[in-house]
Amino acid sequence: xxxxxxxxxxxxxxxxxxxxxxxxxxxxxxxxxxxxxxxxxxxxxxxxxxxxxxxxxxxxxxxxxxxxxxxxxxxxxxxxxxxxxxxxxxxxxxxxxxxxxxxxxxxxxxxxxxxxxxxxxxxxxxxxxxxxxxxxxxxxxxxxxxxxxxxxxxxxxxxxxxxxxxxxxxxxxxxxxxxxxxxxxxxxxxxxxxxxxxxxxxxxxxxxxxxxxxxxxxxxxxxxxxxxxxxxxxxxxxxxxxxxxxxxxxxxxxxxxxxx
Numbered sequence: 001x002x003x004x005x006x007x008x009x010x011x012x013x014x015x016x017x018x019x020x021x022x023x024x025x026x027x028x029x030x031x032x033x034x035x036x037x038x039x040x041x042x043x044x045x046x047x048x049x050x051x052x053x054x055x056x057x058x059x060x061x062x063x064x065x066x067x068x069x070x071x072x073x074x075x076x077x078x079x080x081x082x083x084x085x086x087x088x089x090x091x092x093x094x095x096x097x098x099x100x101x102x103x104x105x106x107x108x109x110x111x112x113x114x115x116x117x118x119x120x121x122x123x124x125x126x127x128x129x130x131x132x133x134x135x136x137x138x139x140x141x142x143x144x145x146x147x148x149x150x151x152x153x154x155x156x157x158x159x160x161x162x163x164x165x166x167x168x169x170x171x172x173x174x175x176x177x178x179x180x181x182x183x184x185x186x187x188x189x190x191x192x193x194x195x196x197x198x199x200x201x202x203x204x205x206x207x208x209x210x211x212x213x214x215x216x217x218x219x220x221x222x223x224x225x226x227x228x229x230x231x232x233x234x235x236x237x238x239x240x241x242x243x244x245x246x247x248x249x250x251x252x253x254x255x256x257x258x259x260x
Contacts, residue, residue, distance in 0.1 A: 005226060006034030009210060010178055015054055015064035017047075017234075024050040025061070028236050030229045032178065037204055037211045039221045041245075042231035043254065048214045049091060051231070052180050055212070056088045057081040068178075087176035089167050091183045091214075097156030101166050104155050105141055108173025109134045141169045144206075145199060161192035168199065178210045179203065185217060193217065197224060222246065230254075 010032040017025040025047045032038045040048045053059040055066060057078040065072050068084060087108075095104050142151050145165045150158055155166055164184060171179055184200065185193045197220055203209050215221050221228060222242040230238035230245055232254040238245050245251050 005036045008032065009034045009069055010055070010212075011067040012051070012055065013065050013067065015051070015061045015066070017050055017054060017059055017061045023234050025054070025231075025234045028064070028231070028234075030236065030239055032210060032212055033226075034210055035204065035208055036226040037200070037213060037224050039213045039215060039225035039228040040231065041215065041218070041221055041228055045233070046231040047234040048231055049182055050234075052088065052182055052212070052214065055081075056086055056180055082174060085175075085177035086180060087171040087174040087178075088180040089171050089182060089184060091186055093163055093167055095155045095163060095166060095170070098154055100152045100154060101142065101147060101158070101169075102135070102138060102151045104166050105138045105169045105173050106134065108170040109138065138169075138173060141172050144172075144202070145169050161188050161195070164188065164192075164196065165199065168196075168203075172203065172207070172209075176209060178212060181211060181213045181215075183214050183216065185215060185220060193220060200224060 008031045011029075012031070013029050015025055015028045016023070028047075028051060030038075040051060042048055050059060054061050057076040057080060060075045065074050066076070067073070068086070071084075096107070139151075142148055145168065147162060147165055147169070150162060155163055158166070168181075168184065181200070185196050188196065200211060200213070201224065204211050213221075213224065215224075225242055227240060228238070228242055228245040229236060230248070230251050232250075237254055238248045238251040240248070
């Protein structure tokens with residue numbers, strides 16, 4: 001897959017996370033290079049979502065650090081992470097079901113707003129101009145994701161696969177440098193997966209967005225990813241290109257199965 005991969009922009013070092021006596025992650029280290037699609041795979045309970053939660057500040061690991069564009073952090077909160085340019089989608093949709101597609105994606109522009117809530121509520125002067133500008137940006141995302149016919153539709157009335165696109169659109173509205181995708185194709189049929197795969201590659205190519213992806217469908221992972229890190233019971237057991245991971249005996253035993 002021919003991509004212009006850059007230098008390391010995100011580095012996870014020796015991350016360990018426990019909940020009481022349960023170890024979710026143990027001494028995990030890997031890096032992410034600019035403009036690549038970096039996959040995290042592993043069986044259920046391997047610690048994949050916990051790893052993303054550490055990166056985007058939802059969880060605070062007991063050990064280790066995360067370096068983003070040369071700045072190293074032991075702990076970050078979610079707002080700091082968003083302001084630095086990392087956006088996240090979640091495995092379970094957390095959309096506002098009663099709000100339209102346009103308004104859901106507009107919530108992703110909150111960090112870009114300069115006017116305060118009072119000014120936004122009045123929608124007067126600078127606040128009105130700012131909202132018009134932000135809506136233009138959101139309309140471009142709606143066009144990009146090919147959901148124009150649904151722009152005023154309440155999200156709760158849309159098919160599941162299209163709701164997933166709205167979730168992606170809301171993350172894109174933040175203009176992230178790194179996009180964290182937690183099982184973006186969970187629950188989708190084959191056609192919906194093909195569409196989402198195309199949008200992910202287009203985001204990576206057209207916007208230049210670096211992508212960190214959790215996904216269970218191995219054919220999708222192998223097709224989309226430049227490099228893959230493999231977790232099992234909270235430990236790293238593999239890291240490399242899709243081909244290297246596919247032939248790793250530990251990965252075959254733990255995840256792919258001996259028949260692959």
